[in-house]
Amino acid sequence: MSREWSQRRVLPDGGAAESAPPEQSTAPVLSVDGVDSGYGDVQVLDDLSLTLEQEEIACLVGPNGAGKSTVLKTVFGLLSPWEGHVRYRGEDIGGMAPEEIVRIGIGYVPQTDNVFASLTIEENLRMGGVARNDDLEPVIAELYDRFPILDEKREAKARTLSGGQRQVLAFARALVMEPDVLLIDEPSAGLAPNTADEVFADVQAVNDLGTAILMVEQNARKGLAISDTGYVLDQGSVAYTDDADALLDNPEVSRLYLGG
Numbered sequence: 430m431s432r433e434w435s436q437r438r439v440l441p442d443g444g445a446a447e448s449a450p451p452e453q454s455t456a457p458v459l460s461v462d463g464v465d466s467g468y469g470d471v472q473v474l475d476d477l478s479l480t481l482e483q484e485e486i487a488c489l490v491g492p493n494g495a496g497k498s499t500v501l502k503t504v505f506g507l508l509s510p511w512e513g514h515v516r517y518r519g520e521d522i523g524g525m526a527p528e529e530i531v532r533i534g535i536g537y538v539p540q541t542d543n544v545f546a547s548l549t550i551e552e553n554l555r556m557g558g559v560a561r562n563d564d565l566e567p568v569i570a571e572l573y574d575r576f577p578i579l580d581e582k583r584e585a586k587a588r589t590l591s592g593g594q595r596q597v598l599a600f601a602r603a604l605v606m607e608p609d610v611l612l613i614d615e616p617s618a619g620l621a622p623n624t625a626d627e628v629f630a631d632v633q634a635v636n637d638l639g640t641a642i643l644m645v646e647q648n649a650r651k652g653l654a655i656s657d658t659g660y661v662l663d664q665g666s667v668a669y670t671d672d673a674d675a676l677l678d679n680p681e682v683s684r685l686y687l688g689g
């Protein structure tokens with residue numbers, strides 16, 4: 430997949446990405462700054478901040494209910510921040526609708542229901558591109574090159590895929606929009622260890638092509654092992670953040686959050 434895709438991006442102010450190449454900007458590709466957020470009147474995130482650079486994989490780990498998925502939902506516009514800011518390339522996108530967020534360059538792979546089971550692989554990829562008004566053929570061809578299993582099964586219904594293959598399809602569907610940032614919720618959920626390793630390798634491959642990744646992962650050790658930066662969330666706030674390797678080596682983090 431070429432990195433030419435980001436040059437077609439439309440920025441939140443309506444300007445084209447060509448007019449503000451990434452190298453002229455020092456802003457992180459994504460930043461969450463002092464965000465409170467939640468459901469109804471139940472607050473989940475409390476003054477949460479993080480940043481993501483273009484080359485980076487950042488992993489959110491922490492106990493059940495800590496608010497990890499809520500971070501992704503707030504960045505993707507499924508929830509609006511009550512306080513604070515979500516910025517994409519320095520532009521405030523807090524409160525923007527998900528369909529607009531997809532268009533500016535942020536993709537989201539939810540944990541469940543992330544493919545259309547009754548549609549074929551090809552149809553799923555085309556659905557991933559409905560917000561584009563240009564020719565989908567070249568990008569889908571590149572995705573078939575990148576993920577040969579999808580090429581082999583392009584006419585098969587998604588429900589016939591294994592768990593790992595479905596996850597690959599879910600990534601590829603999001604990649605049809607050629608995002609600069611991909612939000613991935615628990616890519617290894619429900620997968621056997623070997624399959625999970627393959628999916629993590631795909632996450633790394635997507636990042637190697639230049640897509641920044643903000644990932645939630647229940648399997649904290651494996652998630653951190655492929656990440657540059659880690660955030661340990663606890664009760665809606667960042668309890669620890671560091672290079673992912675340093676978090677893995679931190680005895681307190683290990684004891685409290687990584688199962689010893």
Ligand SMILES: Nc1ncnc2c1ncn2[C@@H]1O[C@H](COP(=O)(O)OP(=O)(O)OP(=O)(O)O)[C@@H](O)[C@H]1O
Binds near residue numbers: 492495496498647
């Ligand atoms: N749709 C919702 N409506 C109300 N409360 C919700 C909703 N989704 C999540 N919550 C609550 O928000 C809190 C944080 O949930 P979240 O899913 O962000 O946690 P998490 O860290 O991703 O944990 P898990 O691994 O269990 O999904 C939990 O208390 C959860 O019950």
